[in-house]
Amino acid sequence: MASMLLTSLRSSPLTSVQAAQFAARSLGTSVHLQAQAKSKKTLAKPGVKNIVLVDGVRTPFLQSGTIYADLMPHDLARAALQGLLNRTGLPKDAVDYIVYGTVIQEVKTSNVAREAALGAGFSDKTPAHTVTMACISSNQAMTTAVGLIAAGQCDAVVAGGVEFMSDVPIRHSRRMRKTMLSLNKAKTLGARLSLLGSIRLAHLAPELPAVAEFSTAETMGHSADRLAAAFGVSRLEQDEFALRSHTLAKKAQDSGLLSDVISFKVPGKDIVSKDNGIRPSTMEQMAKLKPAFIKPHGTVTAANSSFLTDGASAVLIMSEEKALAMGYKPKAYLRDFVYVSQDPKDQLLLGPTYATPKVLEKSGLTLNDIDVFEFHEAFAGQIMANLKAMESDWFAQTYMGRKTKVGAPPMEKFNSWGGSLSLGHPFAATGCRLVTTVAHRLQKEGGQYGLVAACAAGGQGHAMVIEAYPQ
C-alpha cells in the first residue's frame, strides 16, 4: 500500500539473464524429491464437506493511472464478475451469495460487492457484502465463502476483490468538513455568513488517504526497509529477487500460463488482455535507483517494490456435491486456512513466516509435502526477510515459541509464474490471484498440495492449503 508514491518512478527496459540464474539457485533449504511420499494422501476429512474452487479469473492488472484511469472500482469488479460468468457458464441465479474485498473504499459504493453484482447482471435476489483486511481482503472474501458453505448456509458463492488506485478519496480537512456540516444546519443567513467567515485558507488544504500504518504512522515501504535491514537482506539480494519475479512473469505471460486473465473492453479504450507492469530490467539499471523510503542508505527502491495497481479478481467456490451436480470439473479443493497477527511496527510484514507453519500443522502436512508455493510479494525485501526468518532457528525459538526453524520453501517451487512485484498488486484482488494460480500450477506441474501465504497491513497474515482436484 505504501508503494503508492513509487509508480511514477518505475521505468526500465526489458530482459536479463541474471534473474534466471537466481531462479535456479535454491536458498539452501531441504532437498526436495519429486516422488517423495506425502504425509497424507488427501486432506479430506470424514463428515466434513469438501469445498472446491470451480474456477477463478481476473482482469488484467494494470499500473494505476493507465488504461483504467477513468473507471470506477465497481466497473473493474463488474468486469471480473462477468468474466467469471462467461468462463464458467454459470446461470446468474445459481449464485447464493457474493463476498467481495476492497481496501481503499470509494465512498459512493461503500458496499462495492452489491453495486458490482447488480451491474454485472446477477440476480437482484443475490445478497452481497464487502470485506476489508488490507492486502488479504480477497483471502478473507474466499474464506468467508468457505465458511458459508461449510456451515450449510450456501452451496455456491462468488468471492473476489477489487482495488482501484487511479482514483482515491481525497477529503476536505476536518475543520472544513465541520464547517460544511454546520452550514447544512444553519438556519439564518447571518449564521451561514458567520460560518463562511470562519473558513481560513489552511482549512482548504486537502487530506490525502493515509499511506501509513495508522497505529505507528510508519509507511509500509519504510517498515519493509527496516525489516530487510533487520534480517540483513542486501540491496543486491532484493534487486535479484525482483528481477527473478519479472523474468518469471514475463516467461509465464509469453507462454500463455496466465490463463486466469480475461480480456476487458474498457469503455472508450481498446480491449485490454495483458498485465502491463511486467518489465524485466537489468541489475545495472536497477542498481541505479535511489532508495525510495529510507534515505540515503535504505535498500527498498521503486524497482524492488510492488507498484500501485488497478485490478479485480473473482472465484467461484462451491460444495463439491453442488459443483458435480451442476456438471463442473473443479480445479482444486480449498482446505485448511489460518489468519495470524503480530506487532504492526517491527513485524508488520512477517505474516507468511507465522502463518505457514501454523497452517501446515493444522493440516498435518510438512513443508516437503507442498509442491507449489504462492507467496504475496509486497516487497522483495519483505520476501527475502520472510525466507530468512523461516530459515532461522534463533528467530523460531525467540519469537515463535518453536523448537526449530520453520524452513524456507525451495525456490524452484516458489512463485514460479511471477508475483505481486511483477504482475502487480491491486491490494484486495491479489488473494484470489494467488489461489487461482496455485490451482493452475498444480494442474500444470502435476503436484498435489499448494500453499498460499500473504502479509497485510496491520501486522496480519494469512495462509491456506490447497489440494489439487484429481485429474
Add this chain to the structure above:
Amino acid sequence: LVLISILGLHCEYFTRTHVNYEIKGDVAVIRMNDPSVNTLSVQMQREMTEVMDEVWGNSAVQSVVLISSKPGSFIAGADLNMIQACTTAEEVTLLSQEGQKMFEKIEKSPKPIVAAINGSCLGGGLEFAIACQYRIATKSKKTVLGCPEVMLGLLPGAGGTQRLPKMLGLPSAFDMVLTGRSIRPDKAKKMGLVHQLVDTLGPGLKSPEERTIEYLEEVAVEAARGLAKKQIPLTKEKGLMQKIQDHVMSYPFVRQQIYNTVQKKVMKQTKGLYPAPLKIIECVKAGLEQGPTAGYLAESQNFGKLAMTPESKALIGLYHGQVTCKKNRFGTPEKEVKALAVLGAGLMGAGIAQVSVDKGIHTILKDTTLEGLSRGEQQVYKGLNDKTKKKSITTFERDSFLSNLTGQLDYNGFNKADMVIEAVFEDLSIKHKVLKEVEAVIPPHCIFATNTSALPIKDIAAVSKRPEKVIGMHYFSPVDKMQLLEIITTDKTSKDTTASAVAVGLKQGKVIIVVGDGPGFYTTRCLAPMLAEAVRVLQEGVDPKKLDSLTTGFGFPVGAATLADEVGIDVAAHVAEDLGKAFGSRFGGGNIEFLKSMVDKGFKGRKSGKGCYIYQPGLKRRDVNTEALEILESYKLTPNAAISSDSDIQYRLVSRFVNEAVLCLQEGILANPVEGDIGAVFGLGFPPCLGGPFRFVDSFGADKLVEKMRKFEEVFGNQFTPCQLLLDHAKDPSKKFHK
C-alpha cells in the same frame, strides 16, 4: 604493512579494556566498551589516544568510524569522579586542556571520522562527537544529545562552548548549553547537530539492540568511505534562513545585543545564584570576539573555577543523590504490582493513575461520584494528550495507555488488585472507613498505601487487620510533574511491603525517599515551620510579593506566598493545626487564625481563584489579593527591627526549615542526609544551588547557622532553638553530613 598492523592490533587488543578497533577494508572501526558505562575516564582517554595514533599511522586506513559497543550509551559524559578527585581549580583546568587538545586532534584529523551514535551522547561525549567530521545517530528512544554540564554547575569544558556556536549558530547553541536540555535525534538532525539518522530495527536474526548497533556501524562505514572519497560533502549547502542569520550575526552589535539579552534572561531566572550560565556566556563571547585561543583558554579556566564552587558541588551532590534514590534499597518485592487501584479521582488520585497507566500498570480509578470520576478521567486523558501535542508519545500510544485505565464507582475488580493507593480527603475517619471497606474486598497479598501529606500512618493503620501491608505513599502535586515520592513506613510495615511500594514508585518514574512515621513525616514537617514563619512575616507587614522575592532570592523556585497558594491555604491551615498539636509551640509563629479567616472567606489559594494572590484563568499576571491584606490588618504584628532585615527574614525562614530537617535525621525519621537533601529539593523546592538542607549546613557552617538561630531565639523562643545534632556539628567543625 597491513598484515603487520593487524598483528599489532591483536597484541594490543588484549591489553586494552576500554577501546579496541577493527579494520574493515580501508575503514578503521573504533569501538568503545568501558566495563561499566562509557565515560571519558582517564583510562578511556589514554587508550583512545593510543588507538587514534595507530589509526593515523596506518596508511591502509582512509577513514574512521567511532562507535560504542554498549547498547543505550555512546558516551554518557566525562567521568565525574575524575573532576571530584581534583583539589584545585588549576588541576581541573589541566583536565579540561587535555580534553581540548585531544579533540583538537580529532577535529583536524586528516582521515575523516564518523561518530556513530546510539544511546546517550552527553557532555564530554557530545563534545567528542562534535569534534568529529560527521555524525550519524539512531532514532532510538535512548538516543539523546545534550550538554547537561550546566545542571551540575559546570560548563562544557572540552571545546563545547567553542564549537557549538559555530555549528548551530548563537541562539541554538546558547539554548543547548544554558538549559542543558536533552535533544532527541529528529530535532538534532533538524538543527544540524547530526548529519544522518538511522532507524532502529526490530527482531531479525539477532536481538533488535544488537542488530541496530551493527546496522548503524554498516551505515557509518559506508558514510566514512563516502567521505574519504569525497562523494559525501562535509559542509551542507546552507539554507536561505541560515544565510540570513549568519549575515545578521556578522555584525558585532547584533552579537552584543544577543549576549546582553541572554545575560539578562539568565540573571532573571537564576537571581545570580548560579555562576555556571554566566561563565558559559563569557566563554562563548571570548571565542567569538577574541578568537579561538582566548576562547579555549577562557573555557578551560572557567571550567576549573566552576568545579571548585559550592554550587557545583551542591548540584553534583544532588545528581549522585538522585541516582541513589532511583534504586530500591529494599530489594525485589515478592510479587510485582501489575494491577493497581486508586481511590479518589481528585487531583492526586488522577495524577497517580496517569503516571501508572503510561507505565503499563492496569489501574482502576474509583470515585464516589460520577462527576468526580469524570473530572479525574478527563485529567488523565488531558495529561496524556498534552504529551501527544509535544510529540513525546503518539496518539496511538495515548490510546493504548488509556486502555489500562478503568474508571468506576464500585469495588468491582478489587479482588484482583495487587496494591490499592487511597487518595481520599485528608480526614482520619474517612480514611478509616475507606481502609475497612477496601480490606473487605482485596486479596490477602494486596498492599494498602495511603496518600496523605500529614496524617501519621500508624493512626490510619490502627483499624487495619493487616498493618504489615499498610504503608504511606506521599505524592506531590502535580503528580505527573513532581519527581519526588515520599514513602512512609510504620514499625509494623513489612520489608516486602516497602520494597513493593518503592518498586511501584520507581516504575512511575519517581525519585524516592523512604522515611519513618510521625506527624508530617519528613517533607511536610520541614515545610510547616517555614510556612508558619512566612505567615508571621506577612503579619509583620511584609507584602506577599516582597515575601516571594525574598524566598526566590534565596534560591527557592517558588516564593513562600505563592507556595502557600499552590498547596492550598485550607490544607496549610489544616496541617499547621495538626502539627501544632503534635509538636507544640515549636511549630508556632504565624497565627493559624489568620489562615482560618482566609479559608472562611473562601481564599483557599489557586484552586479557589483567590489566596494571597488573585488568579484569573488565562491571565499570567497576578495581583495581590487586597482582601487578604485587609484580613492581615487585624492580625498585624510589630516587627522587631533587630531581626527584620531582608537577610534576617530569609534566614528566619530557612533556619527553621533546616533545623527541622536535621531534627528528623536526629530522630531517625530520615535514614540518611542524602534522602533528606533529595526530599527537600525535589519535593519542596529547597534551593538546588545549596544542595539541600544538609549540604547547606555543611557549606554554610553549622556554627554560623546556630549563631543566627540564637539571635532569633532571643526574640521568638523555642521555635529557633537549634536541635542537638545541629549543635554537635556546630561544636565540632570536622563533623559533616556529607564527606
